Amino acid sequence: MNFSAVDVSKTKSATEIVFESLRQAIVKGTLQVGAPLPQEEIAKAFNTSRIPVREAIARLHQLGLVETRRYKGAVVAAITNDEFDEIFDLRTLVEVDAIRRAVPIMTKATLKQARQYHLAFSHATKPEDWTELNRQFHCCLYEAAQSPNYLKVINGLLDRLDRYVRVQLSLTDGMERATQEHEKILSACEAGDSERAASLTQSHIRDVKASLLSYLQTSRDEMQHQTSKKSLPV
Amino acid sequence: MNFSAVDVSKTKSATEIVFESLRQAIVKGTLQVGAPLPQEEIAKAFNTSRIPVREAIARLHQLGLVETRRYKGAVVAAITNDEFDEIFDLRTLVEVDAIRRAVPIMTKATLKQARQYHLAFSHATKPEDWTELNRQFHCCLYEAAQSPNYLKVINGLLDRLDRYVRVQLSLTDGMERATQEHEKILSACEAGDSERAASLTQSHIRDVKASLLSYLQTSRDEMQHQTSKKSLPV
DNA sequence: AGACATTATATTGGATCCAAAGTAGCATTC
DNA sequence: GAATGCTACTTTGGATCCAATATAATGTCT
Numbered sequence: 001m002n003f004s005a006v007d008v009s010k011t012k013s014a015t016e017i018v019f020e021s022l023r024q025a026i027v028k029g030t031l032q033v034g035a036p037l038p039q040e041e042i043a044k045a046f047n048t049s050r051i052p053v054r055e056a057i058a059r060l061h062q063l064g065l066v067e068t069r070r071y072k073g074a075v076v077a078a079i080t081n082d083e084f085d086e087i088f089d090l091r092t093l094v095e096v097d098a099i100r101r102a103v104p105i106m107t108k109a110t111l112k113q114a115r116q117y118h119l120a121f122s123h124a125t126k127p128e129d130w131t132e133l134n135r136q137f138h139c140c141l142y143e144a145a146q147s148p149n150y151l152k153v154i155n156g157l158l159d160r161l162d163r164y165v166r167v168q169l170s171l172t173d174g175m176e177r178a179t180q181e182h183e184k185i186l187s188a189c190e191a192g193d194s195e196r197a198a199s200l201t202q203s204h205i206r207d208v209k210a211s212l213l214s215y216l217q218t219s220r221d222e223m224q225h226q227t228s229k230k231s232l233p234v
Numbered sequence: 235m236n237f238s239a240v241d242v243s244k245t246k247s248a249t250e251i252v253f254e255s256l257r258q259a260i261v262k263g264t265l266q267v268g269a270p271l272p273q274e275e276i277a278k279a280f281n282t283s284r285i286p287v288r289e290a291i292a293r294l295h296q297l298g299l300v301e302t303r304r305y306k307g308a309v310v311a312a313i314t315n316d317e318f319d320e321i322f323d324l325r326t327l328v329e330v331d332a333i334r335r336a337v338p339i340m341t342k343a344t345l346k347q348a349r350q351y352h353l354a355f356s357h358a359t360k361p362e363d364w365t366e367l368n369r370q371f372h373c374c375l376y377e378a379a380q381s382p383n384y385l386k387v388i389n390g391l392l393d394r395l396d397r398y399v400r401v402q403l404s405l406t407d408g409m410e411r412a413t414q415e416h417e418k419i420l421s422a423c424e425a426g427d428s429e430r431a432a433s434l435t436q437s438h439i440r441d442v443k444a445s446l447l448s449y450l451q452t453s454r455d456e457m458q459h460q461t462s463k464k465s466l467p468v
Numbered sequence: 469a470g471a472c473a474t475t476a477t478a479t480t481g482g483a484t485c486c487a488a489a490g491t492a493g494c495a496t497t498c
Numbered sequence: 499g500a501a502t503g504c505t506a507c508t509t510t511g512g513a514t515c516c517a518a519t520a521t522a523a524t525g526t527c528t
């Protein structure tokens with residue numbers, strides 16, 4: 001197993017490092033759904049003992065990113081169709097309200113930062129960076145709401161969905177459409193129009209969901225796998 | 235330190251038991267805000283080693299229930315005024331939508347169960363049981379929505395607020411008013427009127443927040459503590 | 469006597485070791 | 499030859515031990 005080193009400010013504990021590395025690997029899709037997470041092997045990869053690995057996996061479990069099995073370790077969690085719908089619904093609820101809260105108290109600095117992220121996103125070429133930049137853009141705006149609990153909920157939801165969002169961005173027009181929608185959202189924020197920003201955010205999430213869902217449907221139909229399997233791939 | 239035994243299906247791991255016991259102690263208010271959580275002492279109380287205690291505290295940290303300090307262990311987390319508002323806003327957002335989703339697909343069994351909880355709540359005399367029964371009532375209805383992620387978010391929010399909800403219920407009229415509002419919500423569910431249930435849930439949460447907030451304000455004014463302290467007691 | 473430095477102590481994070489549990493493979497029997 | 503039971507191995511959860519760190523206490527110097 002091979003993990004990118006992640007951050008590395010030596011101040012962080014081993015547990016933190018392992019946790020964050022695994023989280024990113026799962027969120028970015030580097031670790032496939034169903035992939036086992038053998039503690040010993042991971043410990044070796046990080047040149048540490050199994051203790052920090054255990055704690056990291058326990059935390060991932062709490063985030064719903066892994067399922068535990070009795071033997072042969074924890075595995076990266078799948079997501080069912082119903083959950084997929086549900087989490088997108090939650091995203092809509094919370095993110096729309098977050099942007100509504102954020103716009104009226106948004107600073108120039110936030111807008112500038114958001115535009116930087118927006119630019120970086122639009123220029124990004126490596127698929128493995130897309131979701132990260134996408135999240136940075138949106139969360140930068142949400143952060144202006146100064147509502148850490150909103151942000152925590154949102155990040156928890158994105159952790160579950162980002163691997164699928166990456167797929168959506170990889171589709172034809174995916175990045176292009178996302179960039180356009182981001183531009184509109186950012187414009188609304190700059191104009192101080194919170195209702196327009198909220199409405200655009202809602203459409204944005206709906207569009208992402210719709211295009212992804214139709215893709216997943218067809219790709220599954222093509223695969224013609226067991227029809228009983230209700231969980232999504234990737 | 236003394237903890238109630240909690241659940242006990244022997245199948246659970248020590249970590250689970252310690253985690254759940256600590257969580258309940260914090261949520262119920264048995265452990266005061268700022269109370270330290272010395273690993274060794276807790277380990278002795280559960281007759282186990284520090285390893286499961288460490289993992290349990292790490293998980294509580296993720297739930298936002300504790301803050302870590304470098305030394306003298308983690309302490310039960312305080313909540314600021316802003317967070318208080320924020321979490322109530324989130325509750326409103328998510329719980330109102332949860333009940334809206336739940337009502338149309340609610341079964342007789344759920345309604346029956348909810349009425350049982352409602353009855354138990356209205357008859358409850360011990361303050362330490364109130365929040366538990368309150369949560370059971372509401373979450374029983376939300377569970378009907380078959381949306382585990384909604385429920386998870388809601389439970390996370392209630393974990394932060396329950397110690398304050400207990401205070402609110404302890405006020406004059408607290409239990410009485412809550413019981414009346416529960417009755418109305420339940421009636422709307424039984425009538426299959428999801429919009430009315432949603433609207434009543436919204437009012438319910440608003441009322442709880444308002445009465446609690448006014449109480450906390452006055453009680454803090456009475457204490458005349460350092461005005462710089464922006465976090466809430468209990 | 470007070471302030472600063474140094475030492476002692478308490479507490480946590482991590483490593484190694486041990487026990488329990490579950491799986492897979494092999495042998496034995498029908 | 500297939501099914502069932504037994505054994506060996508893998509993997510996890512927990513205990514004990516060690517090291518690093520931060521606080522507390524004490525002593526010394528001005």
